[in-house]
Amino acid sequence: MTDQSEESAGELAAKLARLIAVRYPDEATRPGFAKLAQQIAEHSGTKISSTYLWELATGKKRNLTQGTLGTLARFFGVPPEYFLNEEVAARVDSQLELAAALRNNRVRSIALRAEGLSDETLDSILTMLSQARKIEKLPPLEEPGEAP
Amino acid sequence: MTDQSEESAGELAAKLARLIAVRYPDEATRPGFAKLAQQIAEHSGTKISSTYLWELATGKKRNLTQGTLGTLARFFGVPPEYFLNEEVAARVDSQLELAAALRNNRVRSIALRAEGLSDETLDSILTMLSQARKIEKLPPLEEPGEAP
DNA sequence: CGTGACCATCCGCTGTAGCGGATAGCTCGG
């Protein structure tokens, strides 16, 4: 175990897919790689071809260059380390889950109304949510704890 | 100020040079790019040619690939972001100064003996050092503070 | 004053990151 950043098989592909999914939660409206490439160009001035985006998303190319790494990271609003460091990726991913959830207006208003309630009330609501998730066959969510 | 990671002209070259200088403080004993390449190979299993190292150090090539980025970072014991993020680079650089200083045996033993002393004593010693630096015409060192 | 060990530097090559331009499969409105 001298190394700890290897076997990143199709990891990059998965990460890119996740970033896209979070940025465009509505699967129907989600742009294809062509439109995506165009948006990236408009956003960051630097251009990434649709073909190449597809190759990355499907794992056909994996060894990004400094430049494209930065362009992608800036567009998706994640630190460039997201693509390099698994630990950072995990931490960012939990944030991304939240961001994705807040795109759903109903979830957002629940969050807004939850703000300020007492801990006891929040706990009972949490219990209700867990029950609901179980009933609807959603995976339970683990709360991340501090690692000593 | 929409962007903040551009104009990295010969930045990478400078960073690499600094890393080498810190790792091999004695300029006389410092290995050339050939030996350096060999050491990297032994250390990380991955190989980087001496030619390429030279090209990087002289700024002839600058757009590293994910893989080589990781290899270099692991060898020099810095996070890969060191090469990407100026802010991280600055933070790490101050650590590097410390590491370089500790190579000097006398400095190291001062650091060791300072450990455990009361804050008041440390403060007065710091004052003495600042005075000494002024007398010997060395630049004063800024202590980095926490950014809220 | 060889010659062997190190060095920086250059040249030319290979592999692949990254691109532009097909193509074929969809779904829509007319």
Add this chain to the structure above:
DNA sequence: CCGAGCTATCCGCTACAGCGGATGGTCACG
């Protein structure tokens, strides 16, 4: 049913990351 407009996918090309193998220079040793 037929194009218009979208899509994913493929192919072949160019540019450059990265390499191996010269070259000539400077020391130290016998």
